Amino acid sequence: MSDGSAEKTKDETGAPPTFSEIGLEGFAPYLFNRISERWNTTIREALKGSELTTVRMRALATLSARPGLTINELSVLAVCEQSTMSRNLDALEEAGYVRRVPKSDDLRARELYITPEGQRALDAFWPAMHAHHEALLSGLEEREREQLLALLNKVLRTIRQNPY
Amino acid sequence: MSDGSAEKTKDETGAPPTFSEIGLEGFAPYLFNRISERWNTTIREALKGSELTTVRMRALATLSARPGLTINELSVLAVCEQSTMSRNLDALEEAGYVRRVPKSDDLRARELYITPEGQRALDAFWPAMHAHHEALLSGLEEREREQLLALLNKVLRTIRQNPY
Numbered sequence: 504m505s506d507g508s509a510e511k512t513k514d515e516t517g518a519p520p521t522f523s524e525i526g527l528e529g530f531a532p533y534l535f536n537r538i539s540e541r542w543n544t545t546i547r548e549a550l551k552g553s554e555l556t557t558v559r560m561r562a563l564a565t566l567s568a569r570p571g572l573t574i575n576e577l578s579v580l581a582v583c584e585q586s587t588m589s590r591n592l593d594a595l596e597e598a599g600y601v602r603r604v605p606k607s608d609d610l611r612a613r614e615l616y617i618t619p620e621g622q623r624a625l626d627a628f629w630p631a632m633h634a635h636h637e638a639l640l641s642g643l644e645e646r647e648r649e650q651l652l653a654l655l656n657k658v659l660r661t662i663r664q665n666p667y
Numbered sequence: 668m669s670d671g672s673a674e675k676t677k678d679e680t681g682a683p684p685t686f687s688e689i690g691l692e693g694f695a696p697y698l699f700n701r702i703s704e705r706w707n708t709t710i711r712e713a714l715k716g717s718e719l720t721t722v723r724m725r726a727l728a729t730l731s732a733r734p735g736l737t738i739n740e741l742s743v744l745a746v747c748e749q750s751t752m753s754r755n756l757d758a759l760e761e762a763g764y765v766r767r768v769p770k771s772d773d774l775r776a777r778e779l780y781i782t783p784e785g786q787r788a789l790d791a792f793w794p795a796m797h798a799h800h801e802a803l804l805s806g807l808e809e810r811e812r813e814q815l816l817a818l819l820n821k822v823l824r825t826i827r828q829n830p831y
Contacts, residue, residue: 519794519797521731521790522728522731522732522793522796523731523732525732526732527729527732527733527744528816528820528823529816530800531800531803531804531812531816531819532703532706532710532800532803533744534816534819534820534823535699535702535703535819536703536706536746537744537746537823537826538699538819538822538823538826539696539699539700540746541826542699542700543700546696564686565691567685567686567687568686568687568689568690568691569691580691580697580701582700582701582704625686626685629685629686630683632686633683636694636695636696638825639695639696639822639825639826640695640822640825641825642822642824642825643821643822647818647821648695650814650818651695651815651818651819651822652692652693652695652698654807654811654814654815654818655695655699655702656692656698657806657807657811658698658702658803658804658807658815659692659698659701659702660806661802661803661804661805661806661807662701662702662705
């Protein structure tokens with residue numbers, strides 16, 4: 504098991520290390536994908552029997568934290584293709600969970616808001632999601648959680664600045 | 668922008684914080700999903716025009732780091748459904764990139780190995796993948812990369828121990 508020190512960027516000759524030299528545990532994208540996949544599977548299973556799906560829950564959660572987003576912004580933040588988000592927003596609006604308000608400075612654009620009914624649906628799922636979140640991070644001490652969040656936010660800021 | 672301190676687990680009354688109190692930047696699964704999605708999109712685009720797909724590249728990379736896996740193990744480590752992996756292994760075997768060897772202690776089970784041809788196909792893509800990996804982590808100093816890898820491996824070990 505790597506402690507991270509396998510993450511060499513160059514060997515003595517200046518050549519980049521091979522993938523097998525880095526190893527799975529030294530390759531951050533592998534770790535991101537394993538952890539994301541497990542989280543998403545957990546949430547999908549936890550949502551079974553509820554009225555929400557992963558996309559709809561993400562839309563409500565994102566709008567509860569960031570009211571007034573456009574559909575473009577919401578799609579990025581909820582990690583969902585815009586066409587898929589659009590269909591799900593129609594359903595959420597029909598259920599009375601989301602409302603669209605014309606932007607004051609551009610009447611063709613719409614701002615999205617969670618309604619009190621939408622907030623109640625999200626609140627009903629939140630204790631389960633919070634418990635899964637605690638379980639996911641249960642191996643970390645409080646100080647390590649803060650370190651992890653700070654590092655992940657740094658990586659996300661890098662991604663945002665670069666065109667990929 | 669959170670520096671991680673928003674990751675409260677309990678407020679003064681002992682109630683868990685709401686999602687909007689934690690906020691997107693304080694919610695690790697959001698960050699994992701954003702980063703994974705961006706990485707996977709980057710790699711999918713980088714593989715365009717090559718002979719490999721994401722699943723096949725992941726299979727070869729995983730087998731180069733961990734020779735002798737079974738298909739079950741490979742599917743978990745490559746974060747791919749087993750039925751999808753099975754179809755892709757057939758294609759990789761046909762291309763001469765992977766070979767299946769009966770296990771000495773259980774002739775019904777097969778161990779998977781990357782062939783020299785498979786290693787060459789992986790090596791041809793590796794400089795591009797390595798450059799994208801460097802770009803992903805370019806906002807972190809060497810010490811921070813090591814911290815991140817150590818923390819991600821801790822989270823992954825927690826996931827492995829828990830049935831979710």
